[in-house]
Amino acid sequence: MYTRTLKRSWIWGSLVMAVIFSGCVSPGPEVQHEKDVLPYNHDLLMGILWQQNSGEYSALCYQAFNAGKAYMASLPSGEKRAVVLDIDETLLDNSKYAAWMVTTGNPWGSDTWEAWCNAREADAIPGSLDFARSLREQGIELFYVSNRPGSTAESTIENLQHLGFPLADPDHVFLQEHTSDKNPRLERIRSLGYDIVLLAGDSLEDFDSTTRKWTNQERREWAGAGRESLGAYRIVLPNAVYGTFESAIVPNYYGLSLQEKAQARLEKIKAWKPSQLNP
Numbered sequence: 001m002y003t004r005t006l007k008r009s010w011i012w013g014s015l016v017m018a019v020i021f022s023g024c025v026s027p028g029p030e031v032q033h034e035k036d037v038l039p040y041n042h043d044l045l046m047g048i049l050w051q052q053n054s055g056e057y058s059a060l061c062y063q064a065f066n067a068g069k070a071y072m073a074s075l076p077s078g079e080k081r082a083v084v085l086d087i088d089e090t091l092l093d094n095s096k097y098a099a100w101m102v103t104t105g106n107p108w109g110s111d112t113w114e115a116w117c118n119a120r121e122a123d124a125i126p127g128s129l130d131f132a133r134s135l136r137e138q139g140i141e142l143f144y145v146s147n148r149p150g151s152t153a154e155s156t157i158e159n160l161q162h163l164g165f166p167l168a169d170p171d172h173v174f175l176q177e178h179t180s181d182k183n184p185r186l187e188r189i190r191s192l193g194y195d196i197v198l199l200a201g202d203s204l205e206d207f208d209s210t211t212r213k214w215t216n217q218e219r220r221e222w223a224g225a226g227r228e229s230l231g232a233y234r235i236v237l238p239n240a241v242y243g244t245f246e247s248a249i250v251p252n253y254y255g256l257s258l259q260e261k262a263q264a265r266l267e268k269i270k271a272w273k274p275s276q277l278n279p
């Protein structure tokens with residue numbers, strides 16, 4: 001049954017392999033055969049390898065959460081303080097799902113992504129559990145705001161609870177409802193009387209939803225303009241496997257074929273053109 005579901009997914013499902021793992025199904029051409037997808041999934045390989053194996057990835061995660069702790073320690077105490085935490089690639093490591101795409105040739109699909117979420121097998125990002133627990137010990141309210149589909153709420157909460165994340169319950173876990181824009185959910189938290197004193201995420205949209213439709217040049221400028229808030233009010237986790245940075249390389253990226261996407265990625269990198277070396 002599951003095999004049949006997966007088979008159906010790469011015939012009928014969304015064929016954008018690197019769409020943000022957020023429940024957003026992107027339009028794209030149909031791919032009929034696994035061999036059509038497999039080479040393009042391999043663009044994910046180094047990012048997954050880095051996330052799952054490197055000490056540098058772990059170090060960057062610890063560094064991000066250490067910055068968050070230092071910033072929190074610098075704040076004056078206050079009533080009803082809240083921290084908003086993204087889930088995927090901020091608290092939960094989904095690289096096994098991406099690795100499944102690489103090893104099987106399956107594209108990203110909303111049904112297989114949901115199956116992964118419902119498997120509750122995501123591990124904790126290095127340092128994330130300690131960060132969440134330390135905040136809770138200080139009396140900080142935690143809200144988990146994610147663009148996982150709402151249909152995965154029970155599984156996502158159980159995954160977080162199993163790992164030991166505090167306050168992982170329906171009152172504190174806000175998944176995607178009608179929009180991927182997190183602002184309405186942040187406003188709901190504020191309407192409960194909470195002062196959001198820190199946000200943590202792996203995507204610029206976790207901090208400013210308007211960046212979703214921006215070019216990468218504009219996204220870099222956003223980062224530069226807001227540099228003082230980074231490692232302070234905004235804690236950014238590394239994610240080299242997926243993100244809006246990919247679709248932002250060219251307009252209408254999700255309307256391109258797999259081959260066109262691959263070509264667009266290749267054309268976007270800046271290569272050295274040596275004049276002194278033999279070809």
Ligand SMILES: [Mg+2]
Binds near residue numbers: 086087089201202203
């Ligand atoms: Mg995320």
